Amino acid sequence: MPAPAQELPCQRHLFEVPAEVSYLDAAAWSPLPLCVRAAGETGLLIKRRPWDHPREVIPAWVERARAAAAGLIGAGPDDVAIVGAVSHAMAVAAHNLASVPGGRLLRVADEFPSLRFAFDRLAAARGLIVEEVARPPDGDWTAALLAAIARPGAPPLAIATLTPLHWTDGSLIDLDRLAPAVHAAGAALVIDATQAVGAVPVDVARWRPDFLAFPTYKWTLGPYGLAFLYAAPHRQDGLALDEHSGNRPPAVGARRYDRGELNDPVALPMAAAGLELIAGWGVPAVAARLRGLTDRLADAMAALDLPIAPRSLRAPHILGIRPPGGLPAGLVEGLRRNAVFASERAGALRLSPHVWVDDGDLARCVDAIRASLGGRSGAA
Incomplete structure (x- = not known):
């Protein structure tokens, strides 16, 4: 125990x-801790006087941020890509999920746009049926979703796009109970953990998502414009949205999905500082x-x-x-x-x-x- x-x-x-x-209002965006601010200011000085700072040191910051993000979700660094936003991550996920036409794409009502738009496009292209579970009168999203997954006579479940809680009001969506039901149905599981990572325990080994994403500007106390995408090992040979020298072979694992212009001397040290601060507290x-x-x-x-x-x-x-x-x-x-x-x-x-x-x-x-x-x- x-x-x-x-x-x-x-x-x-x-x-x-x-x-x-x-x-x-941390669920909107957080203030920066002093150490994160200091990391960003140091990065600005690097960009201000780049001749004083060899660019060769920046890749180490890339991997430090990647490792810190992976540590907060129980993943390995090879399983995590660095992207520009959760919407970017969800577009990558949707781009790399194939499904049989006529299946269901399951989500909750009033879901955040980042988790809707890319999958609406996928559903239209693949002939999927989008099913939004209505807000339950008793507030029990987990029971309502379990009932939807197991509903007799429903089309087969193809993809579930879920979050650990509803972003509007913190209503619990218990992935410890839902993830096994999604897997038992043979469906893909995509998790937007924006409102979870840094504030509550998140464990990809327990939930086994195909993809999971989170940004740095809310609960992990970091900068705007940076996010992380976990890809399960069997999802790491897909297609990136943007092609560049950094995410082609010999890049391994989820690095296949890394964004372009990755070596940011400002955002990466800030993200690493915030993630490591959270990890230090536990x-x-x-x-x-x-x-x-x-x-x-x-x-x-x-x-x-x-x-x-x-x-x-x-x-x-x-x-x-x-x-x-x-x-x-x-x-x-x-x-x-x-x-x-x-x-x-x-x-x-x-x-x-x-x-x-x-x-x-x-x-x-x-x-x-x-x-x-x-x-x-x-x-x-």
Whole structure:
């Protein structure tokens, strides 16, 4: 039995988040830790005076970032490609999946565009039936997806494009239960782990996806414009979207899918610094801290008579609030005026704290929401 995660204290001292700012929007994008900022500034100096810095040192940063990304998902460096965005990764995945016409392509409703558009194109080209599982009234996406996979008389399942949680509100999508069902159906499994890697444990050995992708600018505390694509060993001999000298033989494994202009002296050191910071804390410890924060927010929201999904149906790091009558107009803007930063997504107020959030942030957030709802009682 694994040892319990060591308690992780607040890491605000590693960020430049002012005391009066409550930033609970990591699911949108994170602030940069000081060490990640420093890595980027060093990279800018390299590009500013390239004659002082031999280009031969940059490939080492490529492999350092690749290895750090692989480590967070239980993969080996040879299994990970460096791409420009999750949309790029999903286009690569769709480009390399063949399927029999008439099969189903399964996903949840209100899915993020990066996981829809490339597969919509694939479905149209291959004659697949796109099936979107509707938001379940009881909030149990896992049960609804399992029922869809096993539905009697349904066309065969060809591809499942899934995420570990719904991006709009943190509703749990339990891949520990779903991945075996997808594999048993003989279907390909593609995972968008954008809202998971860095915040909750992700293990490709356990889920066995054909492809899995995540960016660096959210939970792994890195730069914009960089993402990683895991390709299972049997998916590593496919076609890249862009052809260049760096991803042709003798490139091995998932490097076949590496993007062009890979040797970025700014983004790669920043990504590596953020990924290694997460690894140093340990993802289980991060997840435990974030679960504590969202549980406290959930208790406070329940005290305000706001409906909250049961703990068993919530991911540890994102809390979604969906009032029956909808969110008050201008809620997010009103919170921002009180230095509380969150997002509205598909009718939900999405609160997504990370390791910089402290008790004062929670209290300020609850007070601002209470004020926006007309002073209902409740406490953090």
